[in-house]
Amino acid sequence: MNQLKTIRTRQTGQSARIDAEIEAILAGEEELLPSSGFLSSVLERIEQEAAAPPPVPFPWKRAVPGILMAAGVFSWGTVKLIRLDLLTPALLRFTLPPLSSAVIGQIEQAGWIAMALGVSLLSWLLARRLAGRGGLL
Amino acid sequence: MNAAIRAEKDLADPDLKDVACVLAGDVAAFEGIVRRWQGPMVNMAWRYCRDRSRAEEMAQEAFLRAWLGLAHWRQESSFSTWLFALAANVYRSELKRFPAETLPLDAAPEPSGPASQHCELAAKLSRETVRSAVLALPLRYREPVVLFYFHEMDVAAAAATLALPVGTLKARLSRARALLRQRFPRLEEECVSMEAAVLERGKEAVN
Numbered sequence: 001m002n003q004l005k006t007i008r009t010r011q012t013g014q015s016a017r018i019d020a021e022i023e024a025i026l027a028g029e030e031e032l033l034p035s036s037g038f039l040s041s042v043l044e045r046i047e048q049e050a051a052a053p054p055p056v057p058f059p060w061k062r063a064v065p066g067i068l069m070a071a072g073v074f075s076w077g078t079v080k081l082i083r084l085d086l087l088t089p090a091l092l093r094f095t096l097p098p099l100s101s102a103v104i105g106q107i108e109q110a111g112w113i114a115m116a117l118g119v120s121l122l123s124w125l126l127a128r129r130l131a132g133r134g135g136l137l
Numbered sequence: 138m139n140a141a142i143r144a145e146k147d148l149a150d151p152d153l154k155d156v157a158c159v160l161a162g163d164v165a166a167f168e169g170i171v172r173r174w175q176g177p178m179v180n181m182a183w184r185y186c187r188d189r190s191r192a193e194e195m196a197q198e199a200f201l202r203a204w205l206g207l208a209h210w211r212q213e214s215s216f217s218t219w220l221f222a223l224a225a226n227v228y229r230s231e232l233k234r235f236p237a238e239t240l241p242l243d244a245a246p247e248p249s250g251p252a253s254q255h256c257e258l259a260a261k262l263s264r265e266t267v268r269s270a271v272l273a274l275p276l277r278y279r280e281p282v283v284l285f286y287f288h289e290m291d292v293a294a295a296a297a298t299l300a301l302p303v304g305t306l307k308a309r310l311s312r313a314r315a316l317l318r319q320r321f322p323r324l325e326e327e328c329v330s331m332e333a334a335v336l337e338r339g340k341e342a343v344n
Contacts, residue, residue, distance in 0.1 A: 015318055018318045018321065018322070019314050019318065022267060022314060022317050022318070022321070025264045025267045025268065026267070026268065026271065026282065026286045027286050027289070027290065028264075029184075029268065029286070031176070031180055032179055032180050032183045032189065032192070033176065034175045034176060034179040034193060034196070035193060038175055038179065038193055038196075038197070039168070039171055039172060039175060041197060042171050042175070042196075042197050042200045042201075043167070043168055043171065045197060045201055046164065046167055046200070046201060046204050047164060049201060049204070049205070050164045
């Protein structure tokens with residue numbers, strides 16, 4: 001028991017020393033001086049930006065009639081399609097060809113496999129995210 | 138009374154004075170701001186990418202965004218806090234667009250035992266390896282480390298720059314240190330042996 005305590009104390013002490021070492025290395029970094037042309041290049045870019053004409057605002061006044069007209073046409077078309085669908089239900093509907101029960105069973109099994117794969121992928125991505133790594137690779 | 142004190146403070150603070158001039162239309166007044174902050178901005182960018190020319194490009198972009206955004210600064214925080222927060226955003230999005238070239242954390246080599254003739258060089262390489270390993274940390278841990286040491290270990294300033302609560306920043310720093318410690322378990326013993334080797338060489342040189 002005492003041995004375990006000693007080992008743990010030693011490990012904590014070692015961690016603290018490594019932390020201190022890392023801290024000393026990171027804090028002791030030399031300062032970088034900007035190059036001599038840095039100031040002038042920044043000012044030049046800002047002057048260019050200041051001299052540039054202001055961005056052209058979006059022409060809302062001209063665009064609004066067009067947007068309204070497009071919205072009207074879209075709504076009218078949607079209403080027409082719904083009405084057509086209500087009047088002629090049999091003409092436009094697509095139906096699946098009759099399938100045998102064996103084929104349906106296989107499709108069901110494939111669906112379950114796809115779902116299991118999807119769940120596995122999601123749990124793997126979640127585990128990586130929790131571990132602090134982003135991305136797929 | 139408060140307005141008078143604030144006006145007096147504004148006049149004393151060169152940043153606030155320059156900001157007021159820039160907002161009044163004097164573009165040249167921005168030079169003072171760039172002069173005062175070019176060093177910190179370039180150094181901060183350097184800690185994000187460890188590439189000198191890219192650091193200057195990123196700092197330049199940050200200054201440009203600062204100039205464009207001056208009118209939106211509400212003076213709720215100090216000018217430096219606002220500038221560093223803006224720069225952190227710029228650097229983060231720049232690195233998302235074109236990530237810095239880094240080794241994965243696992244691939245960063247553990248500093249090896251020093252050869253007696255080259256111990257100073259080995260110590261330098263070891264320090265550089267640790268600094269480069271920081272770049273390989275996930276961004277959420279890397280940024281707190283970069284800003285904590287950039288702000289000379291001021292947790293509050295680093296937290297304000299990242300707009301994070303101090304507790305969250307401390308937790309991320311602790312996790313980052315744990316990751317680095319995991320990667321460099323022999324660091325402390327290596328550094329001690331390197332220092333000993335340097336001392337030994339010094340003694341030999343004296344004798």
